[in-house]
Structures are given as structure tokens and as C-alpha cells.
Amino acid sequence: MNTINRQIRLAARPQGLPKDSDWSHTTGPVGDAPDGGVLVKVLYLSLDPAMRGWMNEGRSYIPPVGIGEVMRAGGVGRVIASRHAGFAVGDMVSGAFGVQEYCAIAPAAIKPVGLVKIDTRAGTLPQWLNALGMPGMTAYFGLLETGQPKAGETVVVSGAAGAVGQTVGQVAKIKGCRVVGIAGGRDKCEFVVRELGFDACIDYKGGSVRDGLKEHCPQGVDVYFDNVGGEILDTVLTRINRRARIVICGAISQYNNTTPVKGPSNYLSLLVNRARMEGIVVFDWADRYGEAVQNIAAWMRAGKFKSREDVVEGLERFPEALAMLFSGANFGKLVLKVASE
Numbered sequence: 001m002n003t004i005n006r007q008i009r010l011a012a013r014p015q016g017l018p019k020d021s022d023w024s025h026t027t028g029p030v031g032d033a034p035d036g037g038v039l040v041k042v043l044y045l046s047l048d049p050a051m052r053g054w055m056n057e058g059r060s061y062i063p064p065v066g067i068g069e070v071m072r073a074g075g076v077g078r079v080i081a082s083r084h085a086g087f088a089v090g091d092m093v094s095g096a097f098g099v100q101e102y103c104a105i106a107p108a109a110i111k112p113v114g115l116v117k118i119d120t121r122a123g124t125l126p127q128w129l130n131a132l133g134m135p136g137m138t139a140y141f142g143l144l145e146t147g148q149p150k151a152g153e154t155v156v157v158s159g160a161a162g163a164v165g166q167t168v169g170q171v172a173k174i175k176g177c178r179v180v181g182i183a184g185g186r187d188k189c190e191f192v193v194r195e196l197g198f199d200a201c202i203d204y205k206g207g208s209v210r211d212g213l214k215e216h217c218p219q220g221v222d223v224y225f226d227n228v229g230g231e232i233l234d235t236v237l238t239r240i241n242r243r244a245r246i247v248i249c250g251a252i253s254q255y256n257n258t259t260p261v262k263g264p265s266n267y268l269s270l271l272v273n274r275a276r277m278e279g280i281v282v283f284d285w286a287d288r289y290g291e292a293v294q295n296i297a298a299w300m301r302a303g304k305f306k307s308r309e310d311v312v313e314g315l316e317r318f319p320e321a322l323a324m325l326f327s328g329a330n331f332g333k334l335v336l337k338v339a340s341e
């Protein structure tokens, strides 16, 4: 094949918020499907807060992206050439394709890339990066397995209008819990209450989280699903109940720090309340994703569950789009449209 592949590579390790000079925009030939592998045309890419962590040097749950490498990103696309018996031209697939227009996948890379076929009857391509994809899996298993909510309990979730948060709140409602979101701005708060059916939502940019929790969680907090860390985590810790479960999913308020991460000073509330705080990594449930996809897709079909995405168009807009996650400019799961279906 004789087409150009546009790619965005990590040029430097950022200090604080990533800037334009941390990226390089390159082009290369597309080539053909490798022997025994496939060639995928990327249609949508997932923009994730975790990308900020992958840009840092140092040990984590996944190795950092190397300087000069194509930036790591999950995506969905179409197989346009195949020399693999399990994939045919035209198949819709998801995997870690990287910030580029085409991804050639050799047989040995099929597992590490996580290449799988997706069924577009269950949801749209952007939904396969949201409720039916990695954020949805994080929310579903993190809430049900680690948060272990019981009907009648109060579940609080931060980043409530975002990708993970919207699924956490809706699954908790389906399980019979009282659900209180925390989000930035009136529009997002109204959305999670009116559209997604949360019981209440606290606008942390427009008022006090402490007062909001007092008002909306009169029985205290049984499960806190934390997407943001920092001061909000510290405040929620002052309202937890005995045997509460705190799910540490993320700490977006801390990802661009140039000073050490701010930990919770109210952690002795865990002692007083015999409570538990536990971190999660979605990949630990990879062999059970099918179960979550089946349930979430069924709830969507039944009209009990909504999935909201925010689509930015154009591969070259990746740096600008990534920054939206850290200012809260995204409304719903942020995806980058790379090409039309």
C-alpha cells in the first residue's frame, strides 16, 4: 500500500501540563499487513487521563512511552488488510493502536495490542471507547468488585460526568444505591441528575464539597469511587461510614503536579470507621470484560443506561484535545475522530 501514515510521537517528558514541544508530528509509509498479521485503519482514538502518566519516566503498572515513540492510545478501527486467519478485511476492531492513522500489527503484537473484534450492533464506535470499552470496564468492575455496593447504600463518585464516572453512577443506581456525583460546573451536574438519573450532584467549582456532602449524603458515604484525588478525596473521607469502601481509581487533580502528590491527611478516618481504601487497575479484569459488555449493552438496549461522548475531529488536534481532560473542557468521554467509517 502506498499511503502516508501520519503519527504523533512523544518528543520530550513534560514538566506539568504537556506543551506543543513535547510532541513531534511525523509521517511514514503505511506498508502492508505483516506476515501473519493485520493492517488497521484507525477511526477513533481514546483520550485518557492515564496518558499523562505514560509520558513520565519511572515505574508504573505499564512501561512509559519512550522518547521518539508513537504515543500510546487505545482506539477502534477497521481491518483493511489481513494475513491472519482470525481477522478479515472489514472487521471492526479495538486495541492499543497509538496516535496514528494506520497500525500494522505483527502476529506477536496481537496480544500486547489487545486486538479484538467489536460488534457495532451493541454500540457505536465512540461507545466502544466509553461504556463498552476501557472506562466502562473500569467503572463496572471497580465499583462492583472493589466498591461492593449494596442496595440502599450511598455511593459518591467524583469526575461524575466523565467517562468512568457516568458508568459508575448509572451502575450504582441500577444496583439500588443512592448516588451522589461530584463534577465541575452546573451543566455537568444537571446532566448527571437529569439525564443519567443520579440523586444529586455537587458542583465542586461552584460551592463547597463539604456542604454538598452534608446536604446530599445525610446517612454518610458507604462507597466513594475516587477519580480525582487531592482535596476532594480528603473531604469525602470526613463523611464516610463504618466499613466504607474507597475505590482509588485515579487522581487527575495530581497528574500534572510539579510538586509531590498531595496525599489524604484525613486518612485516620479509615481507622476510626474500620474502612478500606483500595487501588484498582482495569487490566486485572481483562478476562471478564465480555461479562461487563454484555450487561452494559443490555442496559443500553433497555433504555436504562446512557453513554455520552465528546468527539474532537482530526489527528493533528491530539495535543489540544488531551489538554481538555485537565481543564474539564470535555463533557463526557473524550474521543478523537481520526477518519470516517
Ligand SMILES: NC(=O)c1ccc[n+]([C@@H]2O[C@H](COP(=O)([O-])OP(=O)(O)OC[C@H]3O[C@@H](n4cnc5c(N)ncnc54)[C@H](OP(=O)(O)O)[C@@H]3O)[C@@H](O)[C@H]2O)c1
Pocket: 047, 048, 049, 050, 134, 135, 138, 159, 160, 161, 162, 163, 164, 165, 182, 183, 184, 185, 188, 227, 228, 248, 249, 250, 251, 252, 253, 254, 280, 281, 282, 283, 324, 325, 326, 327, 328, 329, 330, 331, 332, 333, 334
Ligand atoms: N485505575 C484504572 O484502571 C483507570 C482506568 C481508567 C481511568 N482511570 C482514572 O479515572 C479517572 C477518570 O478518567 P476518565 O477517562 O473518566 O476521564 P474524564 O472524567 O472523562 O475526564 C477527566 C475529568 O476530570 C475532571 N478534572 C480534571 N482536573 C480536575 C481537578 N483538578 N479536580 C477535579 N476534577 C478534575 C474534569 O471534570 P470536571 O469538569 O468535573 O472537573 C475532566 O472532565 C482518571 O483519574 C483516570 O486516570 C483509572
